[in-house]
Amino acid sequence: MTHFVDRRLNPKGKSLANRQRFLRRARNQIREAVQKSLKDAAVADIGKDRKIKISTKGTGEPRFRLDPKSSGERDFVLPGNKDFMPGDTIDKPKSGQGGGGKEASDSGEGEDDFEFTMTQEEILDIFFEDLELPNLVRTTLKETPNRKWQRAGITTAGSPTQINLIRTMRNSFGRRLALKRPTPKDVAELEERLLAAEQESPVDAAEIAALKEQLAKAIAKRKWVSFIDPIDVRFNSFTEQPVPTSQAVMFCLMDVSGSMGEREKDLAKRFYMLLHLFLKRRYKKVDVVFIRHTHDAQEVNEQEFFYSRQSGGTIVSTALEKMLEIQKARYATADWNIYAAQASDGYTQSGDARTCVEMLNQQIMPLCQYYAYIEILDEREMEVFASEDSGAELWRAYRTVAAEWDNFATKRIAKPADIFPVFRELFRRTEAGRG
Amino acid sequence: MADYLFIDSEWDFATIDRTYRAIEEIALNDLKLDVYPNQIEIISSEQMLDAYSSIAMPLMYNHWSFGKTFAREEAMYQKGYSALAYEVVINSSPCISYLLEENTMTMQALVMAHAAFGHNHFFKNNYLFRQWTNAEGIMDYLAFAKKYIAACEERYGHEEVEAVLDSAHALMHQGVFRYRRPPRPSKEKMIEKRRRRAEYEEGAYNELWRTLPSGVEPPSATPIPDLDEDFGGEAKLPEENLLYFIEKNSPSLKAWQRETLRIVRNLAQYFYPQRQLQVMNEGCATFVHYTIMNLLFDRGLITEGSWMEFMHSHTSVVFQPEFSDRRYSGFNPYALGYGMMNDIRRICENPTAEDRDWFPEFAGKGDWAGTLKDAWANYRDESFIEQFLSPKLMRDFRMFALFDRADQSAYKVSAIHNEGGYRAVRTMLATQYDVGAADPYIQVTGADLKGNRTLFLSHDMHRGVPLHNQTKELVLGHIERLWGHDVKLEERAA
Numbered sequence: 001m002t003h004f005v006d007r008r009l010n011p012k013g014k015s016l017a018n019r020q021r022f023l024r025r026a027r028n029q030i031r032e033a034v035q036k037s038l039k040d041a042a043v044a045d046i047g048k049d050r051k052i053k054i055s056t057k058g059t060g061e062p063r064f065r066l067d068p069k070s071s072g073e074r075d076f077v078l079p080g081n082k083d084f085m086p087g088d089t090i091d092k093p094k095s096g097q098g099g100g101g102k103e104a105s106d107s108g109e110g111e112d113d114f115e116f117t118m119t120q121e122e123i124l125d126i127f128f129e130d131l132e133l134p135n136l137v138r139t140t141l142k143e144t145p146n147r148k149w150q151r152a153g154i155t156t157a158g159s160p161t162q163i164n165l166i167r168t169m170r171n172s173f174g175r176r177l178a179l180k181r182p183t184p185k186d187v188a189e190l191e192e193r194l195l196a197a198e199q200e201s202p203v204d205a206a207e208i209a210a211l212k213e214q215l216a217k218a219i220a221k222r223k224w225v226s227f228i229d230p231i232d233v234r235f236n237s238f239t240e241q242p243v244p245t246s247q248a249v250m251f252c253l254m255d256v257s258g259s260m261g262e263r264e265k266d267l268a269k270r271f272y273m274l275l276h277l278f279l280k281r282r283y284k285k286v287d288v289v290f291i292r293h294t295h296d297a298q299e300v301n302e303q304e305f306f307y308s309r310q311s312g313g314t315i316v317s318t319a320l321e322k323m324l325e326i327q328k329a330r331y332a333t334a335d336w337n338i339y340a341a342q343a344s345d346g347y348t349q350s351g352d353a354r355t356c357v358e359m360l361n362q363q364i365m366p367l368c369q370y371y372a373y374i375e376i377l378d379e380r381e382m383e384v385f386a387s388e389d390s391g392a393e394l395w396r397a398y399r400t401v402a403a404e405w406d407n408f409a410t411k412r413i414a415k416p417a418d419i420f421p422v423f424r425e426l427f428r429r430t431e432a433g434r435g
Numbered sequence: 436m437a438d439y440l441f442i443d444s445e446w447d448f449a450t451i452d453r454t455y456r457a458i459e460e461i462a463l464n465d466l467k468l469d470v471y472p473n474q475i476e477i478i479s480s481e482q483m484l485d486a487y488s489s490i491a492m493p494l495m496y497n498h499w500s501f502g503k504t505f506a507r508e509e510a511m512y513q514k515g516y517s518a519l520a521y522e523v524v525i526n527s528s529p530c531i532s533y534l535l536e537e538n539t540m541t542m543q544a545l546v547m548a549h550a551a552f553g554h555n556h557f558f559k560n561n562y563l564f565r566q567w568t569n570a571e572g573i574m575d576y577l578a579f580a581k582k583y584i585a586a587c588e589e590r591y592g593h594e595e596v597e598a599v600l601d602s603a604h605a606l607m608h609q610g611v612f613r614y615r616r617p618p619r620p621s622k623e624k625m626i627e628k629r630r631r632r633a634e635y636e637e638g639a640y641n642e643l644w645r646t647l648p649s650g651v652e653p654p655s656a657t658p659i660p661d662l663d664e665d666f667g668g669e670a671k672l673p674e675e676n677l678l679y680f681i682e683k684n685s686p687s688l689k690a691w692q693r694e695t696l697r698i699v700r701n702l703a704q705y706f707y708p709q710r711q712l713q714v715m716n717e718g719c720a721t722f723v724h725y726t727i728m729n730l731l732f733d734r735g736l737i738t739e740g741s742w743m744e745f746m747h748s749h750t751s752v753v754f755q756p757e758f759s760d761r762r763y764s765g766f767n768p769y770a771l772g773y774g775m776m777n778d779i780r781r782i783c784e785n786p787t788a789e790d791r792d793w794f795p796e797f798a799g800k801g802d803w804a805g806t807l808k809d810a811w812a813n814y815r816d817e818s819f820i821e822q823f824l825s826p827k828l829m830r831d832f833r834m835f836a837l838f839d840r841a842d843q844s845a846y847k848v849s850a851i852h853n854e855g856g857y858r859a860v861r862t863m864l865a866t867q868y869d870v871g872a873a874d875p876y877i878q879v880t881g882a883d884l885k886g887n888r889t890l891f892l893s894h895d896m897h898r899g900v901p902l903h904n905q906t907k908e909l910v911l912g913h914i915e916r917l918w919g920h921d922v923k924l925e926e927r928a929a
Contacts (some may be wrong), residue, residue, distance in 0.1 A: 004452065004475050005475070005476040005477070007477060007478045010476060010482065014482070014485045015505045017487060018498065018499065019499045019506065020502070021497060021502050022500075022501075022503045022505075025499040026499075044860045061605065062605050062910050063608055064608065064877060064903075065875065066873075066875050066901070067901055067903035068839065070901055071901055072899030073839060073840040073900070074900060075836055075838055075863045076839065076863065076867060078835060079836070080833050081761075081835040082758070082759075084851060086855070086856065087847070090846045092844055092845060092846060092849065093846045114510065116506035116507060117510060136918045180685050288637060310554050393593070419733075
């Protein structure tokens with residue numbers, strides 16, 4: 001009579017569908033909340049689950065309810081009388097205060113803001129909403145040799161192994177119906193009737209003849225309306241599709257000479273983190289290569305990259321050389337999508353900028369999916385260089401590269417709050433980007 | 436005393452089974468309860484959250500509001516603001532009770548006594564459930580609803596379906612028949628209606644009008660006959676079930692939208708008895724678990740340790756904070772229900788003179804089980820309180836009544852727990868539990884189906900209390916969406 005059922009091992013996430021609907025419903029509020037909560041937080045943390053507080057506006061569920069506060073009268077009973085006697089009066093609580101909890105029971109569900117936890121996935125979804133890898137399709141088509149076969153509907157011609165039985169039989173059936181092909185049952189029935197007619201004692205010759213003719217017609221029709229006709233036959237069709245390479249390498253280039261202080265590095269780091277997270281969502285595998293440079297360049301680990309300081313001059317082209325060297329040794333363009341982000345305060349040895357431009361134009365840009373140059377200024381400089389055209393030597397030199405290549409972008413950053421808008425701008429989904 | 440059912444707080448299926456049988460023995464033989472077959476399911480905390488975010492049904496169509504409840508409950512739970520319910524029980528046959536895996540064995544015993552026998556007996560015997568809910572069919576219906584809504588989403592898109600569900604949910608409390616069953620048109624009538632519809636469509640089609648140059652209007656076609664001629668005839672106005680009326684008469688709804696409304700309406704109707712039986716349902720379950728656990732202890736089947744654990748949990752369940760307490764949020768249905776039922780038992784066994792005065796029918800007769808079973812079967816919260824709330828219990832709870840007028844700055848104490856006030860307090864408390872009076876009374880009074888199709892609603896104000904203005908506007912928006920044309924709501928003094 002009694003069943004005990006252990007449900008604990010049932011698939012989890014039964015309410016996932018509801019959760020998705022809820023997130024979609026509250027999308028606007030959530031987006032606001034996510035961006036607010038991320039704006040000043042350490043960017044390193046954005047890859048974590050996070051509590052999000054949203055208002056219930058937009059996700060309210062209104063019902064008709066009574067409002068005894070506005071007019072009318074009522075009685076209600078409470079527990080816990082202290083020393084009230086009939087006729088006593090009790091001042092009503094000021095609005096906004098839970099008058100002994102009574103308000104809570106009046107309004108039913110509280111309509112407060114509420115807080116819940118969103119997973120990293122869900123946050124990043126919103127975070128990177130509308131962002132797209134620039135030029136992905138075009139370059140991968142050019143670069144990737146990987147291809148795979150993909151279904152491409154149904155055709156009328158093909159090899160016999162690819163015959164689509166369901167479609168073929170459906171066509172055949174339709175054609176047989178339309179042309180009224182007699183079924184074996186029809187023929188059998190006619191034969192039976194003929195037999196019966198022949199065995200009747202007064203033989204009805206006319207009927208027998210008629211039946212015979214019908215039978216002959218039916219048999220003939222079965223012959224010329226074939227069971228399967230070549231026009232019925234359908235084949236599965238396949239086409240070859242290029243497969244985008246699913247791994248990417250990200251080169252982080254940074255000037256670490258004395259002029260780059262903690263503030264500058266911190267800004268750069270935030271940008272790199274964003275880029276890294278973004279790429280991680282698009283590619284199965286993302287490698288990061290850190291290259292720091294002063295007057296010469298080295299590949300270093302993340303710790304050293306961000307936290308050690310070196311003294312020396314600034315020659316940007318050394319970093320580009322190093323990048324090319326590493327790319328040639330380890331990251332063939334056939335297998336890797338190559339991204340590069342360079343951060344600098346804009347100073348380089350005079351004359352070096354020209355070398356950089358040449359290297360970029362001739363060697364680096366043809367390899368890269370995308371190259372972002374971030375110039376970190378302090379806020380005063382930002383005002384001085386309000387126009388995109390003015391700037392230090394490296395900036396002006398890079399502007400010429402940007403003019404030539406779509407997938408080369410330059411931006412200036414002065415404070416943490418700039419980073420995200422700039423990032424979004426760099427990766428905004430555009431029609432061209434899709435093409 | 437060696438044969439305790441269990442000693443440790445850890446549970447396993449053998450122990451649960453053994454304990455279940457001991458409880459069943461008491462429930463069926465000592466208390467003579469009458470229950471649906473039981474199905475007991477062990478679930479994890481996440482599944483428990485799942486269960487009560489989709490209004491405690493194991494199967495439910497998808498809607499964002501359930502996701503919202505889940506997110507909120509989960510956050511509350513993770514922060515430790517609220518503990519999970521120990522159990523969820525579903526009014527179906529077999530009666531499904533969920534046990535949380537984290538419960539100790541004592542708690543599992545308590546929950547089984549509470550849900551699998553207390554609630555179960557109540558579900559099977561109370562007249563409202565018997566009349567209104569189809570315990571055998573509900574699971575199948577929910578499965579159908581879930582599938583149907585999913586199919587609609589696939590076909591018409593999430594937004595479309597969501598819009599209809601949102602609007603229907605807003606009217607859920609106005610989507611029940613309070614006093615009568617829905618009129619069911621006879622089959623012949625349905626066929627006749629369909630035939631007439633087809634006939635009309637054939638008759639109204641005229642090839643000639645297609646040849647008119649554009650811009651020339653055909654002469655006004657024969658007026659669309661009231662396809663639902665039952666309107667004004669069969670569908671009597673006023674109609675209190677807004678969802679029903681809209682489903683049947685809305686000029687703009689498509690067939691799948693009507694079906695969706697019907698699903699929401701059927702669910703609302705399924706839950707309507709539960710809203711009228713909170714105090715009794717919880718009271719019955721609590722009284723049953725208390726009695727059963729007591730007997731288990733008296734018979735030496737559970738240890739003193741688990742007895743203490745049980746009492747600790749029981750007392751916190753039936754705790755009633757005073758009105759001035761920060762924890763106060765209305766009467767605790769467990770406390771009130773359990774208190775009243777325990778009190779009935781006391782009156783049957785050891786009545787005072789006052790009790791004999793108030794309850795001559797059963798005071799001192801000793802048959803508490805029979806009295807309670809009769810109450811469980813034949814009353815709802817309102818009538819139960821009106822009939823059985825004793826002066827002693829009012830004193831125990833220190834109940835007092837306030838009179839509130841919106842235009843006065845103070846409440847007036849109108850009655851307290853004394854000789855002059857018992858009856859007044861009792862009646863007011865009973866009214867408080869009358870769902871019919873607590874919900875605004877809104878009816879369809881008319882629909883201009885031949886003219887501009889305005890839908891007319893009325894709210895009969897009870898003692899001058901109007902609708903909350905802001906939510907009123909929002910809900911009217913939803914009604915307009917379903918109706919497709921203007922909706923006018925008139926609030927009138929009753």
